[in-house]
Amino acid sequence: MKVWTCRTTKEREKLGSYFADLCKVWAKKMGVTHWDIEVGLEFGIEVTREHREQLDGRDGGVTTANPTYERATIYLCALEEDTHWTQRELEEVAVHEVVHILLSPVTNTFSTGQDNNFLETRTIEAVVTRTSRALMGWFD
Ligand SMILES: [Zn+2]
Numbered sequence: 001m002k003v004w005t006c007r008t009t010k011e012r013e014k015l016g017s018y019f020a021d022l023c024k025v026w027a028k029k030m031g032v033t034h035w036d037i038e039v040g041l042e043f044g045i046e047v048t049r050e051h052r053e054q055l056d057g058r059d060g061g062v063t064t065a066n067p068t069y070e071r072a073t074i075y076l077c078a079l080e081e082d083t084h085w086t087q088r089e090l091e092e093v094a095v096h097e098v099v100h101i102l103l104s105p106v107t108n109t110f111s112t113g114q115d116n117n118f119l120e121t122r123t124i125e126a127v128v129t130r131t132s133r134a135l136m137g138w139f140d
Contacts, residue, residue, distance in 0.1 A: 002087045006043055006078045015090075016041035019076050022094035029135070030102045035070040037101065047077045059083045061097040065104035072101045095132040103128060 006012045020039040027033050042051065051062045059079050065072040074097045085093070100107070107124050 003084050004087070004090050005082075005084045006041075007081055012041060012043055012078075015078075015085075016076070019090060019094060022091055023074055023098055026095050026098040026135075027101070030098055032070075032098065032101055035072055035101060037071075038073045040073065040075050042075050042077045044078070044080065047079055051075060051077050052079070055079075059085075061093045063097045063100040065101045065108070067105040067108055072104070074098075074101075092132065092136065095136055096128055099128045099132045099135070103131070 004011075004015045004018065006015055016039075019041065023037065023039045024033075027035065027037055042048070047055075054062050055077055057079075059077060062075045062077060063072060074094075076093065103124075107127075111120065111124075
């Protein structure tokens with residue numbers, strides 16, 4: 001099974017570019033290709049404090065989306081040198097983040113704008129996770 005690592009610059013480049021491709025594939029499936037979507041990899045100290053807080057100390061994805069201008073940025077955040085993802089895990093992150101973009105016209109509307117609204121965050125994450133798993137063909 002393919003495992004994506006980020007020990008060397010080359011590995012990180014490959015990971016970042018493959019992850020961007022995955023996001024592109026899923027943006028097409030979800031009909032959001034007309035959005036301006038940037039995809040970037042943050043590694044180690046590049047991972048911002050804000051993203052670390054949103055990720056709760058775990059590796060993963062963070063997305064900001066502006067439905068008015070149909071612009072979004074997806075960050076894949078790898079906190080440590082030995083961070084790694086299996087093919088399936090990486091795809092799950094990509095699908096999850098693109099679903100955030102797909103649903104942002106709805107989720108941003110009822111958002112209070114407070115960063116630490118526990119119930120709001122949990123609700124949005126639950127909806128996004130269930131939707132992305134259904135799209136990937138997982139039925140839990
Ligand atoms: Zn999420």
